[in-house]
Amino acid sequence: MFAQRIQHLTSSIIREILAAAQQPGVISFAGGLPAAGSFPEPDWCSLPTRLKQYGMSEGEPELREAIAAEARSKGISCDASQVLVLSGSQQGLDLASKLFIDPDSHVLVESPTYLAALQSFRLFQAKCDGVPLTANGLDIEAFEAQIRTNQPRFSYLIPSFQNPSGTCYGPAERQAVAEVLDRYELPLVEDEPYCELDYDDVPKPPICSLVKKAPWIYQGSFSKVLIPGLRVGYLIAHPVLMPHLVRLKQAADLHTNRPGQWLALEYMRSADKPQRLARLQSFYRERRDAFAAALDAEFSDIADWQVPSGGLFFWLKLKNVRDTRPLLKPALAAGVAFMPGEAFFAEENPPVGFLRLNFSHTEPELMVEGLRRLRKVLLEA
Ligand code: PMP
Numbered sequence: 198m199f200a201q202r203i204q205h206l207t208s209s210i211i212r213e214i215l216a217a218a219q220q221p222g223v224i225s226f227a228g229g230l231p232a233a234g235s236f237p238e239p240d241w242c243s244l245p246t247r248l249k250q251y252g253m254s255e256g257e258p259e260l261r262e263a264i265a266a267e268a269r270s271k272g273i274s275c276d277a278s279q280v281l282v283l284s285g286s287q288q289g290l291d292l293a294s295k296l297f298i299d300p301d302s303h304v305l306v307e308s309p310t311y312l313a314a315l316q317s318f319r320l321f322q323a324k325c326d327g328v329p330l331t332a333n334g335l336d337i338e339a340f341e342a343q344i345r346t347n348q349p350r351f352s353y354l355i356p357s358f359q360n361p362s363g364t365c366y367g368p369a370e371r372q373a374v375a376e377v378l379d380r381y382e383l384p385l386v387e388d389e390p391y392c393e394l395d396y397d398d399v400p401k402p403p404i405c406s407l408v409k410k411a412p413w414i415y416q417g418s419f420s421k422v423l424i425p426g427l428r429v430g431y432l433i434a435h436p437v438l439m440p441h442l443v444r445l446k447q448a449a450d451l452h453t454n455r456p457g458q459w460l461a462l463e464y465m466r467s468a469d470k471p472q473r474l475a476r477l478q479s480f481y482r483e484r485r486d487a488f489a490a491a492l493d494a495e496f497s498d499i500a501d502w503q504v505p506s507g508g509l510f511f512w513l514k515l516k517n518v519r520d521t522r523p524l525l526k527p528a529l530a531a532g533v534a535f536m537p538g539e540a541f542f543a544e545e546n547p548p549v550g551f552l553r554l555n556f557s558h559t560e561p562e563l564m565v566e567g568l569r570r571l572r573k574v575l576l577e578a
Contacts, residue, residue, distance in 0.1 A: 205319050210312065210540045214525065218534035224567030226554040227534035229360065229509050232484070235477055236424050239460050248455040254447040256282025256431070257458045263465040264417070264431050272406035273415060279433050281442055282453045286390055286418040286430030290317040290353075292445045293386050293414060296438065297350040298323045305343055305352035307335065309512075309541035309551070311360045311388070314353055323350075325543035330362055332503065334370025337377065344381050351384040357401045358391040358508025361541045361553040365506050368400050375407035382411050384438075390418035390430070391508040393474060396482035399506050405433075412437055419461045421509075422477065427457040481509075481557055488556035488564055495568040499575060500552075509557045512538070515575070518550035524578050533570040 218225035255261060261280040268275050283289050290313070298304065300322035306314065308327025318325055326343050329336040335354070343349070354374070356366040366374070378385050387405050395401070405413035418430040434442055446452070464470065488511060489504045496502075500513040515521070521537040528535060538551020559567060 202320055202322060205322050207316055207319060210537070214534055214536065217529050220529075222532050223529065223534055224532060224559060224563050224570065225534040226556070226559060226567060226571075227536050228558065229555055230558045231421055231425060231509075232480065232557050235480060237464075237473075239463070241456070244456055244459060248459055250455075252452045252455045252458075254281075254443055254452045256280065256453060257455065257462060260458050260462040260465065261431075263462060265433070267465070268403075268415065268417075268433050271403055273403050273433060274406065275433050279436060279439055281432050281434065281439070281446055282458055283416075283430040283432060283446070284450055284453045285420065285425075285428040286388065286416045286432070287313060287317075288446075288449065289386070289388070289414065289416040289430065289432040290314050291449065292432070292442050293351065293353075294318055294321040294323070295445050296441055297384065299350075303347040303349040305340070305347075305349045305383075306543050307354060307359065307362075307364075308543060309361055309538065310353065310543065311355060312540050314388070315541075315543060318353070327543040328352075330359070330364050331370075333365065333367040335366070335374055337370070337373045340374065341377050341380075344377065344383055349383065351386055352378070353386045353388065354404065355388045355391075356404055357389055358394060358505055358510075360391065360508065361510055361536065361538065361551075362512040363503065363505030363508050363510050365399055365401065366404075368402055371402055371404050372407055375404050375409075375411075378404070378408050378411040385411055385413040386416070387413060388416045390416070390421055392417065393422050394478065394481055394509065395507040396478055396485055397506040405435075414438060414442070419457075419464070422474065423461060423464050427454075427460060429453060429457040429461045484556050484559075484561060487561040488554070488559075491564040491568050495565065495572050499572065509555055511554045511556060513552045513554060515550040515552070517575075520549040521552050524574055527578050528571060528574045531570045531574050533567045533574070535571060 214227045218227045261277040264280045265277040298321035304323045328340045405415045412435040415433045502513045536553040539547040
């Protein structure tokens with residue numbers, strides 16, 4: 198009855214865990230939820246009436262202009278004609294999958310990488326090859342070797358405050374990746390939803406601003422800086438890719454919701470945008486620091502980690518290495534949720550012993566208690 202690809206449709210473990218983590222009394226370090234207290238209260242009454250009509254597939258022209266201007270300020274040479282507004286940046290992964298992947302095509306991903314990107318690429322029957330991350334970049338030799346061996350269709354990278362590892366590529370590492378991409382003219386999908394959630398002001402030149410020959414797609418999102426429920430994100434694409442992406446977007450959903458785009462534009466244009474972002478960064482910086490202190494107190498004898506300079510996650514490696522998936526059930530029973538690290542690896546037999554812990558969602562007063570519950574599970578299971 199179903200298309201063959203449905204055999205490759207995996208359910209996202211995140212969705213399942215999130216449902217369980219919403220039980221009353223559970224302290225959840227599982228999802229990547231922005232803190233609800235950071236959301237603005239839009240004045241929907243001032244929504245222009247014309248936005249009730251169908252809109253353009255590419256997105257609202259003024260929003261595309263504003264996105265292009267911001268991208269130029271980051272060093273990306275582009276204009277508004279290269280901007281496609283998306284129904285969440287997640288949609289960009291679906292469009293890139295449709296554009297590049299045939300059954301058995303290879304795709305290069307970071308190891309570990311964003312779970313829902315793997316879900317999308319696998320639905321289109323890609324073979325995902327993982328390239329190990331280093332402390333501040335990608336294992337560049339492994340990257341080049343994979344390109345030579347597997348001739349991937351594209352590489353998918355999250356260079357700033359990566360999900361799940363928190364890794365942020367340094368400028369030299371970004372340059373090295375750009376040079377390899379250019380050497381093989383390998384398309385890049387650069388996914389940057391966490392870019393603005395920078396707590397230590399680190400330099401982050403987009404890799405697509407450094408490539409000279411390779412085609413690229415750069416993705417951003419309003420989910421982390423505004424409201425995730427709006428489902429508004431965007432991509433900016435090299436001119437050779439853009440016409441295909443616009444048609445794929447048309448075929449998928451005609452266009453992104455216009456009230457959400459209007460709100461995103463209000464945000465982009467607001468005079469206090471820099472102050473708003475600074476407030477958000479300091480709010481999350483405090484939570485990051487509180488979580489780091491709680492980890493130091495509760496976990497320093499059982500795990501290793503690096504404090505992330507941005508984003509929403511700590512990535513822990515257990516000293517007593519073992520598969521963390523079977524720990525999830527006892528953890529939920531003990532009133533704490535986490536993300537088992539194994540789910541983020543492309544390999545069939547993933548490396549074990551990793552946990553992803555979200556620090557943005559939990560009130561600081563509950564962090565120590567949540568980590569104590571998790572520690573007990575780790576020591577007893
Ligand atoms: N890419 C990455 C790496 C993410 O972590 C997420 C959301 N957690 C997305 C894309 C999707 O974001 P959205 O669709 O909300 O813009």
